Amino acid sequence: MTKLVVTKSKTKSSKLIARYIHNDTNKYLDKLIAQKKKFKLIMTSPPYNMDKEYEKTNSLENYRSEISAVIDKLSKLLLNNGSICWQVGNYINPKTKEVVPLDIFYHEIFKKNGFILRNRIIWHFEHGLHASQRFSGRYETIMWYTKSDKYTFNLDSVRVPAKYPGKTYYRGEKKGQISGNPKGKNPSDLWIVRNDWVKEIWNVPNVKANHKEKTTHPCQYPIELVERCVLALTKKGDSVLDPYAGVGSTMIASYKNGRNSVGIEKSKKYINIGKRRISNLKNGQLRIRKLGTPVLVPSPNMAVVKKPKHFKY
Numbered sequence: 001m002t003k004l005v006v007t008k009s010k011t012k013s014s015k016l017i018a019r020y021i022h023n024d025t026n027k028y029l030d031k032l033i034a035q036k037k038k039f040k041l042i043m044t045s046p047p048y049n050m051d052k053e054y055e056k057t058n059s060l061e062n063y064r065s066e067i068s069a070v071i072d073k074l075s076k077l078l079l080n081n082g083s084i085c086w087q088v089g090n091y092i093n094p095k096t097k098e099v100v101p102l103d104i105f106y107h108e109i110f111k112k113n114g115f116i117l118r119n120r121i122i123w124h125f126e127h128g129l130h131a132s133q134r135f136s137g138r139y140e141t142i143m144w145y146t147k148s149d150k151y152t153f154n155l156d157s158v159r160v161p162a163k164y165p166g167k168t169y170y171r172g173e174k175k176g177q178i179s180g181n182p183k184g185k186n187p188s189d190l191w192i193v194r195n196d197w198v199k200e201i202w203n204v205p206n207v208k209a210n211h212k213e214k215t216t217h218p219c220q221y222p223i224e225l226v227e228r229c230v231l232a233l234t235k236k237g238d239s240v241l242d243p244y245a246g247v248g249s250t251m252i253a254s255y256k257n258g259r260n261s262v263g264i265e266k267s268k269k270y271i272n273i274g275k276r277r278i279s280n281l282k283n284g285q286l287r288i289r290k291l292g293t294p295v296l297v298p299s300p301n302m303a304v305v306k307k308p309k310h311f312k313y
């Protein structure tokens with residue numbers, strides 16, 4: 001079973017901010033720029049132009065020009081040593097069913113703004129729709145860009161246990177000495193193995209109906225996915241912006257780890273849910289998937305694991 005905890009916020013500071021803005025992102029960013037606001041991390045999952053309940057499908061050209069305008073503005077709001085984490089999947093052309101990987105689409109826009117790609121992280125999840133005309137999609141990506149060559153990267157805060165901690169140098173001056181880092185190894189951009197936090201594939205279960213973080217939002221991302229970026233790319237007290245905040249997962253991950261956050265969202269419905277989640281977090285009542293919880297491994301005795309007789313494999 002997926003292990004859940006009722007989260008106690010690690011940060012008791014009443015000064016810590018998790019502020020929702022009910023507005024259209026494109027418009028509100030002008031205000032933040034006028035106020036000379038700056039953020040250390042901008043993390044979001046933008047609308048995918050996929051006819052979800054919160055968006056209208058647009059031509060890719062219109063989508064590109066709208067989102068380009070937003071990214072131009074985000075660039076002005078990012079500190080010089082800051083990072084953007086842009087979490088995307090695929091756009092599927094509704095007529096031709098052709099797949100357009102949105103990370104490729106977005107890369108051109110980020111490059112135009114002078115951003116430097118540091119990682120294209122694979123977020124692998126095990127469940128989702130079963131496709132019939134192509135292979136089923138089981139990963140999305142997080143594009144991590146920095147604005148300059150000077151950026152925060154707290155590797156030690158996201159290291160994972162090494163698979164072979166006893167490994168030694170096999171030649172040279174250090175021959176026979178332990179070669180690994182006692183704090184653990186770099187988790188890489190592809191996280192699997194023992195549990196979500198310690199996986200070589202970023203195997204954070206996507207938020208589906210049986211996930212206890214699930215709200216009525218159709219495209220929520222898991223809190224632990226954001227936590228990893230927040231911990232690695234910001235310091236305590238830094239500010240994080242989510243321009244498409246949904247039900248507040250970025251703000252929750254930020255608050256939980258002592259970072260300030262602002263989230264812009266056009267839907268009052270999602271804001272209300274998000275505010276409730278944030279207040280539950282503050283009260284220590286938010287049901288949240290604990291970092292490092294293993295992905296469900298079904299027991300061979302479970303009915304769903306038993307193969308029906310007419311299955312031919």
Ligand SMILES: C[S@@+](CC[C@H](N)C(=O)[O-])C[C@H]1O[C@@H](n2cnc3c(N)ncnc32)[C@H](O)[C@@H]1O
Pocket residue numbers: 023024025026044045046047048054055217219220221222243244245246247248249250264265266267270
């Ligand atoms: C993919 S969802 C983000 C979900 C979020 N990561 C979470 O975990 O809850 C995108 C969100 O952007 C919001 N949105 C779309 N267009 C917007 C706009 N122009 N201004 C503000 N919010 C917008 C949608 O209502 C939706 O909640």
